[in-house]
Amino acid sequence: MIEKGWQTSERATRRLKKRYRRERRLKAAGILAIGLALGVLVLLLGSVISRGYPAFVKTEIALEITFDARLIDPSGSGEAKQLAKGKYGRALRQALFAKFPDVVERAERRNLTQLFSKAARFELREMILDQPDWIGTTQRVWLTAASDVDMLTKGSLPRDVPQAERRLNDQQLAWVDHFEAAGNLRTVFNGGFFTGSDSREPELAGIGGALAGSFWTLLITLVLAFPLGVAAAVYLQEFAPKNRLTDFIEVNINNLAAVPSIVFGLLGLAIFIQLFELPRSTAIVGGLTLMLMTLPTIIIATRAALAAVPPSIREAAHGVGASPVQVVSHHVLPLAMPGIMTGTIIGMARALGETAPLLMIGMVAFIVDIPSAPFDSATALPVQIFLWADSPERGFEEKMSAAIIVLLAFLIIMNALAVILRRRFETRW
């Protein structure tokens, strides 16, 4: 307890109390703001993850398939080329109708085969090409189920609504339950989601093509934007005279960084596709367009990093007779490198998530082949999300959320890398 009279006066005490109250209010407002931001983040991640994680698994149905030589290999040659032409769809249907002999009507039979993915016969073909000695035998094999069955087992498709409002009718539900009761239904890790490319069938659609497209696009962007951006920044910061022209350039670089990305898309369309006649929908054009967008970010980050190198280091290097180029390349640039890397990674992360400019240059097409070079038609991860968000099928909803999870994971990794680099090398002088 402090003695009375220790404080100067009654008024001073009151003033002090008021000051502390104000401090507490400010603190509370700050905590509230952070809490709100965190809450929104949790909401976003929670909704995306809860909707997207089922896409990492898929439903499979087991079936006893008889690989009849008359269907699979009518010529009896055993050559892979002949085996590839086999009637696997017939084999699948025969096995199904043998399992449910009381299903005879055409419509019912169609409903029955619709429980399986359209890719099931290709899966059978792969099995035979891998093990030709299966011809003439009967095997229990796991085949990918149709998207509706997949949705049903994951609980995304409600059972307790009238038949007319359901994607699967009562009979189909009974068949699925029959498979499940006999232990012929399972969910497994869906590797195809990461390696496959886009498809009209939700159960087959994967992000492999989009990942490859993003990879090529970002590679082009990085390879062009990093050296150009660093060189421009070094020249402007270290060598250029200060005059009207360089002031004008500086102002405009700052302006460019604030230009909406769709405008860069239009620019890319006009220059790279119409003027230079590069193939549209390709990673090369996407990379060039994103390069235009990333360049100002890298230039600004690099100039800030160069400006943060203490002038005493420059003086020291000049003082021992280093030439201006040596001062920059031996001392200033290495010291600025962590800052440059951080800026570049953040610029690349922004480019990775960019959608609008890619829409303008036609990277929004439905592309089934995985691009293997920058000149192949491609889409990018965020565009794939956009495409799936647009699709009416229920199965694409979880694919979209899963693609968002993958995109966010990449962004978090890139930003974490930037933070680590900054922490690691920040104060060395």
Place this chain on the structure above:
Amino acid sequence: MPLPSKMEISGLDVFYGATRALYDVDMKVAEKRVSALIGPSGCGKSTFLRCLNRMNDIIEGCRVDGDVLLDGNDIYARDLDVVQLRARVGMVFQKPNPFPKSIYDNVAYGPRIHGLTNNAGELDEIVESSLRKAGLYDEVADRMSAPGTSLSGGQQQRLCIARAIAISPEVILMDEPCSALDPIATAKVEELIDELKEDFTIAIVTHNMQQAARVSQYTAFFHLGKLVEFGDTEAIFTNPEEKRTQDYITGRFG
């Protein structure tokens, strides 16, 4: 002046944009002696020093008129290479500014870029002798690969001196080399300056009147951009000709 002069400066004017920093300075820097430049803050003594190895070149908007001769050659001549000039006229700065590299690399950097040697053994010798001349070798011999920035302030400044003398300059310019150091480190650096004048011509800017009196043989007093008085240190401190000089060294202003 009885001794041959290493550098001769005549009619030197310096402008920073529209501001004039030096007015018509004439001075001589005697060979293998220490010349001190004193004067109140902002009097132009550092500007003057930086003209002697053209460090003002890297300052935006700085203009230098007049003649600065090194061994009779104009260092502001059009065809003079400033890199070679700085190899002959080294510099030590106010704040110790070692490179964020190892102690060894700090000293070896100058000889490397000037191609003084291509031989690793010779380079080791240059580094060792430079550190010895700077009086630092015994303190750092067992940690040559430690970063230069891990040394104490006084050691860092001696490392900077070693870095300057590693390229065997003829002149060493020192811009308040002790202002960031404690008295013990200052004493060491002063002792070092006294030894270095055997081999090098030294010009030193200082705020410390006693330091000027202790280490220099010649003293120049600057005031408001003008060289007020220049002569033997003893004469300046005991019997100045100008009243302003007397007022300054007796502490009446500045």
